[in-house]
Amino acid sequence: MPNQVPECTDAPAVPPAAEWFLPRDSLQALIECLQEDGYTVIGPVVDQEAITYQVISSVDDLPRGWTEEQSAGRYRLVRRDDEALFGYTVGPHSWKAFLFPPQVTVARADRSSDGRWEMTTPEETVPRHAFLGVRACELAAIAVQDRVFLEGPWVDPVYQARRREVFIVAVHCTQAASTCFCTSMGTGPECRTGFDLALTELEDGFVIQGGSDAGHEILERLDVAVAAPSQSAAAGSARRQAERQIRRHLDTNGLRDLLLNSLDDSQWDAVAGRCLSCTNCTMVCPTCFCSTVTDVPDLSGDHVKRERSWDSCFNVDFSRMSGGVIRNDVRSRYRQWLTHKLASWHDQFGQSGCVGCGRCITWCPPGIDLTEEVAAIRSHQEPIP
Amino acid sequence: MTATGMVHPWQCRNARVRSVHCEAPDVMTLELVMDDPAAAPPYRFEPGQFNMLYVPGVGEAAISISGDPSDTSSLLHTVRAVGNVTRFLTNMTAGSCLGIRGPLGVGWPLSQCDGKDILLVAGGIGLAPLRPVVSALLADRHRYGHISLLVGARTPKDLLYRREWSAWQKDIDVQVTVDRADDGWNGHVGVVTTLLDRLPVSRPEQTVLMTCGPEVMMWYSIRAALDRGVRSSAVWLSLERHMNCGVGLCGHCQLGPELLCRDGPVVPFDRVAPFLKVDSL
Missing domain, CATH: 3.40.50.80 (Nucleotide-binding domain of ferredoxin-NADP reductase (FNR) module)
Structure with missing residues (x-):
């Protein structure tokens, strides 16, 4: 959608402690600063008719003048009538792929000449990533995965090593897609925590905030000036515009109990009639963390890589046991996904597994909308008198 | 080995089969000893805990520990041949090598x-x-x-x-x-x-x-x-579900709110009662 001129009506009640202004021309300098510090910068790039996250070398790689239209089962790139670099929301990729790689070798077994197996967990060369353009829902998703991979009884060393090295440049959303519902999940659209730097894009540049010592250190090397009150106000207004555009809603009131008390609801049958069990929702979800480690031997059989790949509760084999498959129909697999995401995640990790990014709605081929499924279940369980 | 976070969850210890006892058709009890027991911390387990037994090139299976917890000289696992890995395990003989991760999970009260x-x-x-x-x-x-x-x-x-x-x-x-x-x-x-x-x-x-x-x-x-x-x-x-990582990171072994490898396999009935009779959960 075209960029609307932000209305500079009301200034924020409490002015942020430090907002700076980065001229549009200087964004390249930010990228170069990060590169000088040894970071591989990952940012949004137009690829295969979508905005994806890839290695970028300069601002020219960013989706200048592009936005997108999203609805259930539909995603289309659309030209903007301006030169905005971050004038869209989230696409099919998430930062998860860089912290929790889709495929990684977690261990090895090598047979030595005396027949003994050397079983090792080789350290990978950890990439130093700077993420440019992380949205509020995505910061929340990273925090959700931190909880899973770093804060339980066992730590995932692959995630931990990569996470330690990440520098995060967040971007406040200034518009919303029809699939967004971060306001329901309390995760956005404003970036509040978990970033090193955060940008709000204006026509002539960016209002920029530091969120960490590393972020402030970078700020000192950039050609920034203290943001003028009008610039701060314009940025605040642009952020509120995103919030105003959000139409989708998920009622989270008592949601955990509602879903776990609805395991026999007829809605699971209804959704099973539409769900293809294709795994798209779990692949695009920025928090889904299920995986499988399989042994990949070389031809001699003496050298085995233990490779971890993303898996999905929508795959039939995911619940296979010696006695058979536990979730042998689409109904039970969709129910597992939704109840895990919105209900049992609370039991396991103390919070919801959903951040309201809407990817699972957009990238579902038949356009199943989890907010509608929950509303249907709620209507069955709590009929309106 | 404890879940301190300092231990790599995928690091196996080398073990060797000391003896095999046939219990029943397709059911063998493997007596395992750690290689280099002096170099490794002493192995202690709680009744009800399990180990991941690893056959390089084939895969891993979660097998409960079935020996006496006070006997630290060897580890017993009773295995029924029902899949690839367990078939390999039950075909092992004295001297066969394998990997062990564990002890894992929560045992009996x-x-x-x-x-x-x-x-x-x-x-x-x-x-x-x-x-x-x-x-x-x-x-x-x-x-x-x-x-x-x-x-x-x-x-x-x-x-x-x-x-x-x-x-x-x-x-x-x-x-x-x-x-x-x-x-x-x-x-x-x-x-x-x-x-x-x-x-x-x-x-x-x-x-x-x-x-x-x-x-x-x-x-x-x-x-x-x-x-x-x-x-x-x-x-x-x-309770038993498919276990892949054994440490609560892979998502396979869920039963409602439970990650059975992490929160179980032994669980209090009151906690799982609402989920036990739910079909295909």
Whole structure:
């Protein structure tokens, strides 16, 4: 959608402690600063008719003048009538792929000449990533995965090593897609925590905030000036515009109990009639963390890589046991996904597994909308008198 | 090895098969010893915990530890050949090499059993994770009240650890039943709940039930025990789901809110009761 001129009506009640202004021309300098510090910068790039996250070398790689239209089962790139670099929301990729790689070798077994197996967990060369353009829902998703991979009884060393090295440049959303519902999940659209730097894009540049010592250190090397009150106000207004555009809603009131008390609801049958069990929702979800480690031997059989790949509760084999498959129909697999995401995640990790990014709605081929499924279940369980 | 976060969850320790004992058709007990035991910290486990047993190039399987927890010289695992990995494991011979990750998971609530009557109900291979309980109870026999072990199996050939029963029977009440008798069988025939139904339960409110076996067997055993006045808060069961990582990071072994490798495999009945009878959960 075209960029609307932000209305500079009301200034924020409490002015942020430090907002700076980065001229549009200087964004390249930010990228170069990060590169000088040894970071591989990952940012949004137009690829295969979508905005994806890839290695970028300069601002020219960013989706200048592009936005997108999203609805259930539909995603289309659309030209903007301006030169905005971050004038869209989230696409099919998430930062998860860089912290929790889709495929990684977690261990090895090598047979030595005396027949003994050397079983090792080789350290990978950890990439130093700077993420440019992380949205509020995505910061929340990273925090959700931190909880899973770093804060339980066992730590995932692959995630931990990569996470330690990440520098995060967040971007406040200034518009919303029809699939967004971060306001329901309390995760956005404003970036509040978990970033090193955060940008709000204006026509002539960016209002920029530091969120960490590393972020402030970078700020000192950039050609920034203290943001003028009008610039701060314009940025605040642009952020509120995103919030105003959000139409989708998920009622989270008592949601955990509602879903776990609805395991026999007829809605699971209804959704099973539409769900293809294709795994798209779990692949695009920025928090889904299920995986499988399989042994990949070389031809001699003496050298085995233990490779971890993303898996999905929508795959039939995911619940296979010696006695058979536990979730042998689409109904039970969709129910597992939704109840895990919105209900049992609370039991396991103390919070919801959903951040309201809407990817699972957009990238579902038949356009199943989890907010509608929950509303249907709620209507069955709590009929309106 | 402890879950400190400093231990790489995928790091296996090398182990070797010291001996193999055939328990039943397709069921073997492997006695394992760690390579370089001096270099590694001493291996301790709680009854009910499991190890991931790794056959390089084939894969891993979660197998409960079935030996005496006070015996640190070797580790026993009773394995039934039901899939690729377990088939390889049951074909191992003395000297075979494999990897071990563990001990993993939460075991039986022995610390809550002081002064209590104990009821153990095992079905088939489900006796394997309860055998360390028997060892632990026998080692401190004076701390507990009446102890009954009810064992069920499909046929007499499927009964595990028969060579040890006579020793157990000196200190605890062991009762056995089979679904189908064969020519040499003079014992009880019928499902294990029939043993439970005729068992004198003199202090139901002071009785702890621990059960492992097919879920339907556990369900009816628990129902029978509850009908006899055993409190639901004193009922524990060991559940099985597909386990891949064994440390709560891969998502496979969920049953409702439970990540069974991390929160189980032994769980209090009250916590999982709402989910046990939900189809395909």
